Amino acid sequence: MSTNKTYHIAVIPGDGIGKEIIPPAQQVMEKVTQGVADFEYENFDLGAERYLRDGVILPDEELERIKKTDAILLGAIGDPRVHAGVLERGLLLKLRFALDQYVNLRPSKLYPGVESPLRNPGDIDFVVVREGTEGLYCGAGGDIRKGTAQEVATEVSINTAYGVERVVRYAFELAMKRKKHVTLVHKKNVLVNAGDMWQRIVDEVGAEYPEVFHDYLHIDAATIFMVTDPSRFDVLLTDNLFGDIITDEAGSVVGGIGYSASGCINASNEYPSMFEPIHGSAPDIAGKGIANPTATILSTAMLLRHLGMDEPAAQIEAVVEADIAQNAQTKRTTEEVGRDILARL
Amino acid sequence: MSTNKTYHIAVIPGDGIGKEIIPPAQQVMEKVTQGVADFEYENFDLGAERYLRDGVILPDEELERIKKTDAILLGAIGDPRVHAGVLERGLLLKLRFALDQYVNLRPSKLYPGVESPLRNPGDIDFVVVREGTEGLYCGAGGDIRKGTAQEVATEVSINTAYGVERVVRYAFELAMKRKKHVTLVHKKNVLVNAGDMWQRIVDEVGAEYPEVFHDYLHIDAATIFMVTDPSRFDVLLTDNLFGDIITDEAGSVVGGIGYSASGCINASNEYPSMFEPIHGSAPDIAGKGIANPTATILSTAMLLRHLGMDEPAAQIEAVVEADIAQNAQTKRTTEEVGRDILARL
Numbered sequence: 001m002s003t004n005k006t007y008h009i010a011v012i013p014g015d016g017i018g019k020e021i022i023p024p025a026q027q028v029m030e031k032v033t034q035g036v037a038d039f040e041y042e043n044f045d046l047g048a049e050r051y052l053r054d055g056v057i058l059p060d061e062e063l064e065r066i067k068k069t070d071a072i073l074l075g076a077i078g079d080p081r082v083h084a085g086v087l088e089r090g091l092l093l094k095l096r097f098a099l100d101q102y103v104n105l106r107p108s109k110l111y112p113g114v115e116s117p118l119r120n121p122g123d124i125d126f127v128v129v130r131e132g133t134e135g136l137y138c139g140a141g142g143d144i145r146k147g148t149a150q151e152v153a154t155e156v157s158i159n160t161a162y163g164v165e166r167v168v169r170y171a172f173e174l175a176m177k178r179k180k181h182v183t184l185v186h187k188k189n190v191l192v193n194a195g196d197m198w199q200r201i202v203d204e205v206g207a208e209y210p211e212v213f214h215d216y217l218h219i220d221a222a223t224i225f226m227v228t229d230p231s232r233f234d235v236l237l238t239d240n241l242f243g244d245i246i247t248d249e250a251g252s253v254v255g256g257i258g259y260s261a262s263g264c265i266n267a268s269n270e271y272p273s274m275f276e277p278i279h280g281s282a283p284d285i286a287g288k289g290i291a292n293p294t295a296t297i298l299s300t301a302m303l304l305r306h307l308g309m310d311e312p313a314a315q316i317e318a319v320v321e322a323d324i325a326q327n328a329q330t331k332r333t334t335e336e337v338g339r340d341i342l343a344r345l
Numbered sequence: 346m347s348t349n350k351t352y353h354i355a356v357i358p359g360d361g362i363g364k365e366i367i368p369p370a371q372q373v374m375e376k377v378t379q380g381v382a383d384f385e386y387e388n389f390d391l392g393a394e395r396y397l398r399d400g401v402i403l404p405d406e407e408l409e410r411i412k413k414t415d416a417i418l419l420g421a422i423g424d425p426r427v428h429a430g431v432l433e434r435g436l437l438l439k440l441r442f443a444l445d446q447y448v449n450l451r452p453s454k455l456y457p458g459v460e461s462p463l464r465n466p467g468d469i470d471f472v473v474v475r476e477g478t479e480g481l482y483c484g485a486g487g488d489i490r491k492g493t494a495q496e497v498a499t500e501v502s503i504n505t506a507y508g509v510e511r512v513v514r515y516a517f518e519l520a521m522k523r524k525k526h527v528t529l530v531h532k533k534n535v536l537v538n539a540g541d542m543w544q545r546i547v548d549e550v551g552a553e554y555p556e557v558f559h560d561y562l563h564i565d566a567a568t569i570f571m572v573t574d575p576s577r578f579d580v581l582l583t584d585n586l587f588g589d590i591i592t593d594e595a596g597s598v599v600g601g602i603g604y605s606a607s608g609c610i611n612a613s614n615e616y617p618s619m620f621e622p623i624h625g626s627a628p629d630i631a632g633k634g635i636a637n638p639t640a641t642i643l644s645t646a647m648l649l650r651h652l653g654m655d656e657p658a659a660q661i662e663a664v665v666e667a668d669i670a671q672n673a674q675t676k677r678t679t680e681e682v683g684r685d686i687l688a689r690l
């Protein structure tokens with residue numbers, strides 16, 4: 001009988017290429033944990049197909065089952081046949097909010113062998129700590145006189161000291177394990193209420209971490225440095241919307257969001273955390289078997305680390321790095337990438 | 346006696362390098378319009394110095410005088426000694442809002458001779474049409490329990506069909522004179538109220554311009570394409586905050602915001618429009634006489650075009666382009682750049 005610990009993993013392949021990139025990722029995380037852990041997967045049929053078929057997005061009963069798992073592996077959400085926002089808000093953001101995943105952790109690294117679109121990328125290796133449960137993502141807002149010349153539409157960004165402090169603290173803790181440099185990114189010269197609060201809390205929490213240097217950039221200036229000098233960053237700390245924007249730009253400067261993993265983390269462990277590639281469902285290439293599963297495989301490393309399996313996580317990262325170094329310029333199918341990475345383990 | 350038409354120009358040098366880059370720009374616009382136009386400048390001492398000295402930001406009486414001018418030439422606003430937001434909101438945004446400058450026009454062009462930080466920049470030549478009087482820049486929002494663990498801070502984005510339609514129309518008119526391609530940039534999968542309204546109005550107005558192709562990108566995807574394929578863009582149409590972000594990134598890919606001019610335009614001509622470089626007051630290099638006045642000189646071209654002087658405007662642009670082609674790699678003082686450009690006219 002196995003003495004392995006068994007983990008209960010919710011798997012949500014979702015839409016488009018989501019379905020294709022999950023299986024190789026599962027194979028990698030199984031192989032790397034042999035003799036250490038077993039996984040019991042529970043598959044959730046959530047996303048566009050289900051919605052178009054049954055009109056259902058995320059039934060309460062399924063959310064309750066997801067809540068009982070140890071972690072979630074998610075492929076991608078989004079389909080051009082569904083009106084923008086329906087699945088994103090009803091499923092992806094619903095999960096992030098319902099499971100109180102307040103740290104959206106997004107590392108960016110320029111791997112050896114990958115050609116950055118930048119002429120002089122330097123040594124890029126930073127992490128964005130994006131707040132995941134507040135800001136403009138709350139869904140607060142509405143409209144009046146819709147469809148008329150008198151229409152008014154609002155979006156409300158709600159930010160709390162409670163919500164900001166916990167993610168700020170996470171960023172400083174993370175910086176202690178890295179290069180001890182936190183950069184707050186906001187737009188405090190315009191969004192003066194939220195920006196002022198973020199800055200005050202960073203200053204306060206920062207005072208508890210005298211070894212960590214912290215500075216500030218407006219989001220517009222941050223998008224410039226992301227292109228001209230991305231190696232200056234260590235831990236970028238920002239709100240939900242700015243985090244969304246800067247991580248996609250970051251993905252592009254490290255050679256494509258095909259290498260960008262992410263974790264939506266409930267750092268107090270009341271609910272399961274969720275791991276997903278940053279890229280979307282890529283409907284244009286879905287079904288062709290050519291989607292690159294690398295970002296999803298790297299997401300499983302984050303998942304394992306979150307569950308305390310640091311060594312297997314590091315092993316996945318090392319193997320992926322070696323695979324990229326050798327094959328970054330080669331066109332491979334989803335299956336081939338999975339096979340090549342498995343073969344190295 | 347001169348038969349030139351006289352234009353009354355409000356000049357607001359502002360802070361930091363603002364004071365240094367304005368004089369060469371004035372010299373260029375005077376020389377290029379000799380025999381065509383005369384300028385009567387009214388200087389406004391507004392910005393950090395005045396605020397720190399007198400506690401005054403923008404007195405009503407001065408705003409009324411500014412309203413009576415034909416156009417405004419602005420250097421830069423912002424000073425580290427003043428709390429973030431005070432001057433930005435009290436002066437710069439106050440002007441944009443009070444003068445109803447609803448089109449914030451920001452061209453980006455990779456000039457021959459300039460090295461882009463991108464490996465393969467392609468032929469970059471697009472214009473961002475940024476809405477200038479709505480969205481998250483309204484100053485709607487507030488906070489409760491400030492400074493306590495129970496603080497809540499909000500920011501409200503207000504968007505109206507009236508405000509969106511006029512800027513959308515401007516973008517389509519502009520596209521007709523260019524490559525006939527409008528790309529709406531928003532985040533309609535999350536900001537569903539405002540995003541939906543923007544998309545509907547673009548679809549409606551777009552139907553009146555069957556020759557113009559229009560498409561859509563989420564802001565996060567737009568920041569990727571700005572790095573991987575910026576030559577795909579012609580007219581980018583977006584809201585106030587996304588426009589702020591994407592134009593700075595755009596400035597960086599065309600080799601630095603030192604080349605990026607902008608116009609805050611009241612396209613119905615009820616109030617004067619304002620022309621300013623996109624870059625800020627650069628306190629780190631202020632007073633050294635080394636700020637590059639190119640973006641401000643290009644802003645005077647936009648100013649002249651706005652006042653109907655297309656030919657002098659085109660002349661400035663041609664001369665600046667020639668100057669950049671020859672000198673982009675040379676370190677020059679503010680005065681030298683001004684002199685070199687003047688010498689070509």
Ligand SMILES: CC(C)[C@H](C(=O)O)[C@@H](O)C(=O)O
Binds near residue numbers: 078089093244534
């Ligand atoms: C799909 C969308 C709602 C989502 C977001 O905006 O957070 C995505 O862009 C991301 O970054 O995970």
Ligand SMILES: CC(C)[C@H](C(=O)O)[C@@H](O)C(=O)O
Binds near residue numbers: 190422433
């Ligand atoms: C200084 C600031 C208020 C301003 C803005 O956000 O609009 C600036 O960044 C700009 O783009 O002109």
